[in-house]
Amino acid sequence: AQSVTQLGSHVSVSEGALVLLRCNYSSSVPPYLFWYVQYPNQGLQLLLKYTSAATLVKGINGFEAEFKKSETSFHLTKPSAHMSDAAEYFCAVKGNAGNMLTFGGGTRLMVKP
Amino acid sequence: ETGVTQSPTHLIKTRGQQVTLRCSSQSGHNTVSWYQQALGQGPQFIFQYYREEENGRGNFPPRFSGLQFPNYSSELNVNALELDDSALYLCASKRDRREDTQYFGPGTRLTVL
Numbered sequence: 390a391q392s393v394t395q396l397g398s399h400v401s402v403s404e405g406a407l408v409l410l411r412c413n414y415s416s417s418v419p420p421y422l423f424w425y426v427q428y429p430n431q432g433l434q435l436l437l438k439y440t441s442a443a444t445l446v447k448g449i450n451g452f453e454a455e456f457k458k459s460e461t462s463f464h465l466t467k468p469s470a471h472m473s474d475a476a477e478y479f480c481a482v483k484g485n486a487g488n489m490l491t492f493g494g495g496t497r498l499m500v501k502p
Numbered sequence: 503e504t505g506v507t508q509s510p511t512h513l514i515k516t517r518g519q520q521v522t523l524r525c526s527s528q529s530g531h532n533t534v535s536w537y538q539q540a541l542g543q544g545p546q547f548i549f550q551y552y553r554e555e556e557n558g559r560g561n562f563p564p565r566f567s568g569l570q571f572p573n574y575s576s577e578l579n580v581n582a583l584e585l586d587d588s589a590l591y592l593c594a595s596k597r598d599r600r601e602d603t604q605y606f607g608p609g610t611r612l613t614v615l
Contacts, residue, residue, distance in 0.1 A: 393544075421602055432506070432592055432606035433545070440602055479544050483602065489535070489558055490604070492544030 391416045391482045395493035403501045408467040410496045412454075412480030415461065421483040422463040423490065424454055428476045436478075439463060450474070475500045506595050506607035514613045515583050523578040523610045525593030533557070533599045534576040536568060539590040539609070551576055552599040580612075588614045 396411040414420055421440050425433040437448025444456040454465045463480060477497050481490040507526045515521050527534050533552045537545035547560035551570035565581040574595070580587055590611050594604035 423602075425606075430608070432608045433594075434606070435603060438602060481544075489547035489550070489560060490537075490545075491547070494544050495542075 391418075391420065391491045393480050393482050393491055393493035395478075395480050395496050397496055398494065399497045399499065401499040401501060402470045404472055405469050408452075408465070408470045408474065408498065410465040410478050410480075410498065412463045412465065412493060413461050414463060414480070414482045416482055422454075422456060423481040423483070424448065424452070424463075424465050425479045425481060425492075426476045427479065427495075433479065436465070470498075470500045472500050472502065474498060506593055506605050508591075508593050508607040508610050510610060511608070512611045512613075514615065516615050517583055517585060519583050520579065520581045521583060521612060523580075523591050523593075523612070525576045525578070525595075525607060527574045527576065527593075527595035528605050531595035531597050531605070532574050533596045533601070534570055534574065535594045535596075535604060536576070536578045537592040537594065538562075538587075539592055540586075541589070545592055548578070550599070557599055583614045585614050588612060 392415045394413045423438045424436040437446045439456045447453045452467045477495050479495045480493045509524045535550040536548040539545040550558040554570045567579045569577045590609040592609045593607045596604045
C-alpha cells in the first residue's frame with residue numbers, strides 16, 4: 390500500500406523567497422510521484438512527475454522536485470516565490486500495480502508581498 | 503483540444519436523496535477516474551473506468567457507483583446521501599489506463615443538508 394505525508398498544512402513565504410514544500414512517501418513498489426497545484430475553485434493541475442528516470446525533476450512555473458530514495462522524500466522547491474504561486478499543493482504517489490493516485494493532505498502556500 | 507468538463511458546478515441535496523454527477527473526458531482519452539475531496543483534505547480515489555468497465559475501486563461503499571459511455575464520458579451516482587458526502591468531486595481523464603498523467607476537471611461541489 391502507498392501513502393503520502395505532507396509536512397506543514399500551511400506554509401508562508403515572502404515574495405522572492407525560496408519555496409520548500411515537503412512530501413514523504415511510503416510505497417511497497419518503486420513509486421511514481423506527482424505534485425499537483427490547485428487554485429481556488431479549480432481542479433488539479435500537474436506541476437511535475439517522477440517516473441524512475443532522472444531524480445531531479447523540473448516542472449512548470451519554475452518548480453522542481455528531487456526524488457531521494459534513502460529519505461523516501463520528494464520535496465517541491467522554487468527558488469523565488471511569486472504572488473501567483475499562492476495555492477494548495479498536493480503530493481501524490483502511484484504504485485506500479487495500481488491505477489489510483491494516493492494524495493497527501495495538501496499544503497496551502499501563502500505568499501506575502 | 504477541449505479539457506475535462508464537469509457538470510453541474512454546484513449542487514445541494516438533502517440526506518437520503520440520490521445524485522448524479524457528469525464528466526466529459528478530454529478528447530482522445532478513454533480512461534476516467536473519480537475522486538472525492540472533502541474540505542481541507544486531499545482527493546481520495548473512488549473508482550476508475552476504462553472502455554466502459556470499472557477498472558479499479560477505492561475504499562468507498564457500493565452506494566457510490568458509476569458508468570462510462572461509448573464516447574468515454576462518465577457519470578458518478580451516489581445513493582442514500584449522507585452528510586459526510588459533502589465534498590468536491592473531481593473527475594480526471596487520461597489517454598489510456600496505463601498512462602501516468604491524469605488531467606483533472608474543475609469539480610462539482612456537492613453539499614448535503
